[in-house]
Amino acid sequence: xxxxxxxxxxxxxxxxxxxxxxxxxxxxxxxxxxxxxxxxxxxxxxxxxxxxxxxxxxxxxxxxxxxxxxxxxxxxxxxxxxxxxxxxxxxxxxxxxxxxxxxxxxxxxxxxxxxxxxxxxxxxxxxxxxxxxxxxxxxxxxxxxxxxxxxxxxxxxxxxxxxxxxxxxxxxxxxxxxxxxxxxxxxxxxxxxxxxxxxxxxxxxxxxxxxxxxxxxxxxxxxxxxxxxxxxxxxxxxxxxxxxxxx
Amino acid sequence: xxxxxxxxxxxxxxxxxxxxxxxxxxxxxxxxxxxxxxxxxxxxxxxxxxxxxxxxxxxxxxxxxxxxxxxxxxxxxxxxxxxxxxxxxxxxxxxxxxxxxxxxxxxxxxxxxxxxxxxxxxxxxxxxxxxxxxxxxxxxxxxxxxxxxxxxxxxxxxxxxxxxxxxxxxxxxxxxxxxxxxxxxxxxxxxxxxxxxxxxxxxxxxxxxxxxxxxxxxxxxxxxxxxxxxxxxxxxxxxxxxxxxxxxxxxxxxxxx
Numbered sequence: 001x002x003x004x005x006x007x008x009x010x011x012x013x014x015x016x017x018x019x020x021x022x023x024x025x026x027x028x029x030x031x032x033x034x035x036x037x038x039x040x041x042x043x044x045x046x047x048x049x050x051x052x053x054x055x056x057x058x059x060x061x062x063x064x065x066x067x068x069x070x071x072x073x074x075x076x077x078x079x080x081x082x083x084x085x086x087x088x089x090x091x092x093x094x095x096x097x098x099x100x101x102x103x104x105x106x107x108x109x110x111x112x113x114x115x116x117x118x119x120x121x122x123x124x125x126x127x128x129x130x131x132x133x134x135x136x137x138x139x140x141x142x143x144x145x146x147x148x149x150x151x152x153x154x155x156x157x158x159x160x161x162x163x164x165x166x167x168x169x170x171x172x173x174x175x176x177x178x179x180x181x182x183x184x185x186x187x188x189x190x191x192x193x194x195x196x197x198x199x200x201x202x203x204x205x206x207x208x209x210x211x212x213x214x215x216x217x218x219x220x221x222x223x224x225x226x227x228x229x230x231x232x233x234x235x236x237x238x239x240x241x242x243x244x245x246x247x
Numbered sequence: 248x249x250x251x252x253x254x255x256x257x258x259x260x261x262x263x264x265x266x267x268x269x270x271x272x273x274x275x276x277x278x279x280x281x282x283x284x285x286x287x288x289x290x291x292x293x294x295x296x297x298x299x300x301x302x303x304x305x306x307x308x309x310x311x312x313x314x315x316x317x318x319x320x321x322x323x324x325x326x327x328x329x330x331x332x333x334x335x336x337x338x339x340x341x342x343x344x345x346x347x348x349x350x351x352x353x354x355x356x357x358x359x360x361x362x363x364x365x366x367x368x369x370x371x372x373x374x375x376x377x378x379x380x381x382x383x384x385x386x387x388x389x390x391x392x393x394x395x396x397x398x399x400x401x402x403x404x405x406x407x408x409x410x411x412x413x414x415x416x417x418x419x420x421x422x423x424x425x426x427x428x429x430x431x432x433x434x435x436x437x438x439x440x441x442x443x444x445x446x447x448x449x450x451x452x453x454x455x456x457x458x459x460x461x462x463x464x465x466x467x468x469x470x471x472x473x474x475x476x477x478x479x480x481x482x483x484x485x486x487x488x489x490x491x492x493x494x495x496x497x498x499x500x501x502x503x504x
Contacts, residue, residue, distance in 0.1 A: 024361070108344075116342035119306050119335060120356045120408065127359065 004205075011129065011208075012201050018123070018130045025131045032135030036097050040143060043096070044089055048147040051084050052076055052154030060158065060165035069159075069167050073175030076155030081180060081188045085147040087236055090195035093140055094228035098203035101132055102224035105207025106217040114208070124208065133200035140196035141189045148188065152176065187243045194239055195232045202228045257285035257444035258332055258411045260305065264314035267300060274300050276468040277314065282461075285442040287435065289455040291479075292465035293490060298448040299339070301465070302414045305446065306336050318412070332412065335405035339417040341397035343389040343404075349376070350385030353403045375403040379433060395426035402433060413437070415447040419454050427451065431458050452491060456480070464490065 022029065060072045105128055108114050114124050156172045159165045206224040210216050265278040274297045282288040290298050303309040305316055307329050321328045343352050351358070353375055354368040363371065369385075376384060379399040389397060398418060405413055415434060419427035435458045438445050449455055455462055456476045463473040464487050472482045480491060 104346075111340055112338045112342040113344055115303075115308050116336070116338060116344075118308060120359070121330070122355070122359045 007209075008201055008205055011125070011205050012197070014125045015129050015133050015201070018126045019134075021126050021130060022134055025126065025134075028127075028131035029135050029138075032131050033139055035100070036093070036135060036139040037143075039096050039100075040093060040139075041146065044092060044143045044147050045150045047088060047092060048080075048085065048150040049154040051088055052080055052151030052156075053158040055079055055084070055151075056155040056158035056165065057162065060162060064165050069165055070171050070175050072155070072159050072165060072167065073172040073177075074179040076159075076172075077152060077176035077180040078184065080151035080155070081148045081185050082191075083188075083236075083240075085144045085151055086188045086191040086195060087232065089140060089144050089147050090192060090199065090232050091229055093136065093143070093196070094199045094203075094225055094232065097136060098199045098224050098228050099221045101200070101203035102207045102210075102221045103217055105204055106210035106220040109208060109210045110213060110217060129200075129204040129208075132204055133197065136200045137193060137196045140199075141192045144189060144192040145185075148185065183246065187246070190243065191236065191239050194235060198231045198235065199228045202231065256411060257442050258318050259284050259320070260412065260444060260446065261317040261320070262301075262305070262314070263317065265301070265304060265311050265316065266313040267297075267304065267309065267311050274468050275304070275311070278465075278468075278470055280463055280470060280473050282444055282446060285438065285444055286460045287438050287445045287447065287458050289447045289449060289459035289462045290465055291449060291452070291455050291462055291490070293450060296465045297468045298450075298465055299416055302336065302416050302446065302448050305412075306334055306414055333408050333410045334412045334414070335408045335410040336414040337398070337401045337405050337416065337418060339420055341389070341394075341401040343397055343400055345389050347389075348385065349381070349387050349389060349392070349400050352389065352400060353385075353407055355404065356407050371407060372403075375406045376400075378406060378437075379403045380429075393426075394421050395423075395430065398422070398430055399433065402430075402437075406437070409441075410443055412444045412446070415445065415449075417449055417451075418447060419449060419451045424453075427454060428457075434458055466490070 055076050056072055059075050060069065063069050063071050063075070108128070117124050117127055156169055159167050159172050160169055203224040206220040206227070210220040260282040262278050262280050265275050266273070267275040278301065290301060292298050300309065304311055307323055315322045315324065317323070318328060318332050321331075323329055344355070347355065350369070350372045354372045357363045357368045357371065358365075372385060373382075376382060379402050381396060381399055381403065384396070389400065392400065418430050418434065422430065431454045434445060434447065437443060447454070447458070459476055461474060462476055462479045464471045464479060464482075466486050471484050471487055472479050474482070479487065482488070
């Protein structure tokens with residue numbers, strides 16, 4: 001395990017060192033951005049609508065019974081932007097994009113394409129890892145912005161149309177606006193950036209470590225997704241703790 | 248493996264005491280041989296004898312446990328040596344990038360290192376594809392090509408580097424005899440045209456005796472013989488004779504029934 005963590009840190013460091021090469025790899029970054037956005041935006045919106053809705057559904061009636069129904073905007077607003085949007089979007093992207101990254105790089109490794117790159121003096125970190133890491137680090141926070149807004153809408157719809165809550169749209173959003181400020185949204189975006197780096201590095205690392213044939217690729221994909229999700233959930237606690245100093 | 252600027256000239260390759268083990272299993276057991284400038288040197292041997300591992304060591308994809316590989320007398324482990332000489336490898340599978348077209352594959356080295364303008368790259372790609380008999384195939388995807396065409400694209404990609412040393416890993420495996428002969432002729436033509444040093448790893452006896460200036464016979468990580476094709480053909484070692492004369496026994500069925 002410690003060897004894996006060490007390798008992840010080394011790969012991350014090498015990718016950071018390669019950052020000045022980003023402009024040269026811009027075409028591949030655009031391709032990856034399109035891939036992530038195209039594959040995930042609709043799914044992210046649907047998921048977020050229902051997450052926002054279910055938070056309102058779970059907490060709204062309890063608050064309404066105590067005469068605190070107007071606080072539902074605050075509950076949905078904060079939980080979406082600080083926690084649920086970054087974590088749920090990261091898990092979604094780990095499943096959809098992290099797996100694709102590990103599979104693509106893994107198959108390139110198995111079919112000697114990475115060896116071919118090295119014989120042409122092309123650094124696989126520059127050619128394969130850098131564009132993917134840059135793209136996912138840009139795309140995930142943007143998806144989280146969408147997710148937060150759609151989640152709020154989901155919460156608002158349930159709060160308005162559920163008989164046991166029954167508050168108005170202005171009441172929901174006024175309460176939300178009172179408690180959610182820009183700092184909280186930036187906190188969520190910072191979390192998503194950290195998670196994006198985790199997904200990118202873990203998935204590319206698993207792809208580069210692939211050995212064997214199709215079974216090896218399958219193993220790498222599973223490991224990439226599982227390890228990314230485990231790391232996201234563990235890091236979520238520590239990043240939240242760290243961000244509390246700025247609240 | 249740096250940029251080409253002039254007509255390639257083959258390099259001398261020396262392998263000295265090369266040893267390599269994987270998980271405690273020795274694969275290369277102290278190899279010693281030398282390949283002259285501009286020579287076509289074929290390493291033959293049965294499957295699993297360590298041929299591909301040897302090639303990977305020569306191109307720097309693997310690091311030996313012991314011994315060294317010298318190019319023009321300089322160890323490839325020394326800093327800057329791999330960048331000083333232009334080397335290319337044609338992989339057994341072709342190792343073409345499926346996400347790129349044939350043209351992009353062939354021009355990848357030039358485009359990634361930004362050595363030429365896009366117009367110049369297109370011209371060079373066209374020229375190299377023409378050399379390997381694939382004129383006008385630039386826009387096709389590797390997945391649409393036959394095995395022989397993939398190998399020729401891989402050779403064209405190697406040619407773009409204008410190499411001083413080309414390594415071929417099983418260039419005729421999985422090919423029908425006609426295409427295998429075409430590929431063998433391509434290797435020979437290239438060698439004669441640009442005097443590149445060529446190291447070919449193969450278990451194809453026809454290819455080896457058809458194109459080699461010299462042949463090394465590798466068995467179980469050791470070289471059993473090195474010499475001109477005729478010398479190897481008449482070598483008395485029983486394992487060599489077994490390898491070179493292996494054929495179907497047509498009487499087997501009749502005997503068993």
